[in-house]
Amino acid sequence: PRLAISGTDEHGLKIQQAAAASGTSPPEHCAHVSGLFHDLFSRAAVSFTDFIRTTEPRHCRAVQHFWTALQGRGMLYKAFYEGWYCTPDECFLSQAQVTERPDAQGHPCKVSLESGHQVHWTKEENYMFKLSEFQEPLRKWLQGNRHVISPEPFYQLVLRWLEEDLPDLSVSRERSRLQWGIPVPGDSTQTIYVWVDALVNYLTVAGYPDTHHAWWPAAHHVVGKDILKFHAIYWPALLMAVGLDPPEQIYVHSHWTVRGQKMSKSLGNVVDPVACFTRYTVDGFRYFLLRQGVPERDCDYYEEKVIKLLNSELADALGGLLNRCTAHNINPSGTYPPFSELCFRKDSALTPGEASGRAVAEDYQLVASVAHLPSQVTHYFEHFQIYKALESITACVRQTNGFFQRHAPWKLCRENPAEKQWLDTILHVTLECLRLYGILLQPVIPATADKLLSRLAVLPEERALSDVAFLPRYHGKLCPFEGRQLGPDTGPLFPRLEMPRRRQLETKGP
Known part of the structure; x- marks a missing residue:
């Protein structure tokens, strides 16, 4: 048997701020957004055994038990921490990960080199996780499991990260600044860092802390390249710290660009999957994404490319046959x-x-x-x-x-x-x-x-x-289908799609 898990990570400063900006409470905001994802998966014919929301009581219990296990093994200590904090990415960044760029008004501001999101200097007293103690164990784990992270370029990237310094990780936030999260057990002034909270969801759905042994560590994660460090360094180290094995496999995928540009709300080029279901059918859009999506590199989306592929391979080649x-x-x-x-x-x-x-x-x-x-x-x-x-x-x-x-x-x-x-x-x-x-x-x-x-x-x-x-x-064997009456003809296997009108005009001769 297998468990197929999806869900929504619902805590953190980013969620707290988004709820405030929309004029709703964090629980209402999360219920709305989580519902959108649940509905999208249903429309897209994506099935799952369990859809976990990290605001569920079962998850809060698992996270607090996990935190207590870290504390009981001497893996946490309290210290003052300061650095550049990126709220959209929910992480602290080193000086080398930050650059200066003009904002929308032309004023200089500090941003994350990787994501381009703005960062702010933050200083506060947090709980720290002894991540630095796991540099060598993590390296040994990876070197002994060549295919644990795939595709290969991402495996090599994680090994390169482990050649650099691996500082201890801030794993809580002051509750005065972040109320929307799971409180630290025994310390009402602190909230558990959203990425510790979020990663434990994999254990929650496996029945942690009571029945997870039937499933763990047979976990296979499918993650975007932008959250690789959390899954390939922080998560395995946290698991080792509480006496559990790292996951068996981490599959990493790259991103979709639109006509060579990164998707962005400010550029207005974000692709709406629901509109694509209408335009290409659910199966058509699934086929395009899986046929053209190469995990190790970013892939480009544009309408003419989708239509050409679906007409050629589904409507003509397969349907025509x-x-x-x-x-x-x-x-x-x-x-x-x-x-x-x-x-x-x-x-x-x-x-x-x-x-x-x-x-x-x-x-x-x-x-x-x-x-x-x-x-x-x-x-x-x-x-x-x-x-x-x-x-x-x-x-x-x-x-x-x-x-x-x-x-x-x-x-x-x-x-x-x-x-x-x-x-x-x-x-x-x-x-x-x-x-x-x-x-x-x-x-x-x-x-x-x-x-x-x-x-x-x-x-x-x-x-x-x-x-x-x-x-x-x-x-020389019998064929159970031979002589069987074919099923009813219900029309073309896959509908031929029309090219967008602007494209048709461009390709017409004088």
Whole structure:
């Protein structure tokens, strides 16, 4: 069994200030924003076992227990701390991480080098976590687990961070300044630092402090590159400090830019996912993000790019192939036609001398490619390389279209028994390829995959990865789909999308 976790981190100065600016209380503000995320995931067909809100009583109990464990092991001390504090990023920054830039009015102000957000000099008495004691343990953990952080460039980045000084970490804030957070147990003047609070959510959902041992440390985190230090240095060190193992895997992803620019409210170029669901369909937008999203580098979004990709790969290549092999004029019986071993001989040595053998070398390459596809896609999925999985599927879809085009079944005569046998075999092979693509695409485009598999009359209980069993007749085994009536035609598999009007005008000739 697996737990799939999502949720919202709801404490901190940034939230406190945002609630004040919107004229609501922090609890009301958090309930509204958390609801938006919950609704967005539901609309986007993102499923989860648990949606954790860090304002929940179960989480507050877990955080206070975790803090007490740190204190009991002598990992905390109180000291005066001063430095540049970035409220939007909720972290202190060193002098080297800060630069000076003009603000909107042209006045010089200090900002974070990494995020560009404004920073302020802050001095206060806080609890400090003995992070410096974990520099060597963290280095050993990483060097002994080469693939614990992936992709590789982010693993190397964390190792470089560990070559620099690792100062102790301020893990509380004065409650007079920050009321919106979990109080430090036994000290009403201090609030637990939001990042200690937020990171403990992974333990909360695993049942900490009572039943987490059944799950921990089998945790796999998926995080943005901007919060890598919190997850790859602070979090493992905090876990080691209370006697727990670091997570098994940290998958890191980069960001989306818009026409080469970072998304920003001030630039007005933030992409609204709900509008994209309407424009491209939910499946279309999911497919684009997962097909074009390369974790190790920022990727660029613009409308024409999305439309071109979806039209090419989903509407034309995949949808067109389904239409062609299920069309009434080519498959009048509307069934999954029989496969002929005489037409498509197994390991036929590829000699076209025998009149009964119709398959050519490229056809055998197609069968080999598609047969290898499930293990290839599984490997890529497990290694967080979804774009490579989809690249592999797309390559096979292109090969299948080539197979169909090469043998032109529409030119074959059904009245001729030998030609009918070959025509049925072409359709059978094509439908088998489509069945496999539908099964493999379910995690990425669930509604489209369901439509494809339903058209092929593949029952819900026949759609697991273990049910693939590609082209069994080629291996001399029975095919449960052979002779089965195809499902109803419910229209195009994926709708062709129109280019934006401004683009059409630009591309017209004089």
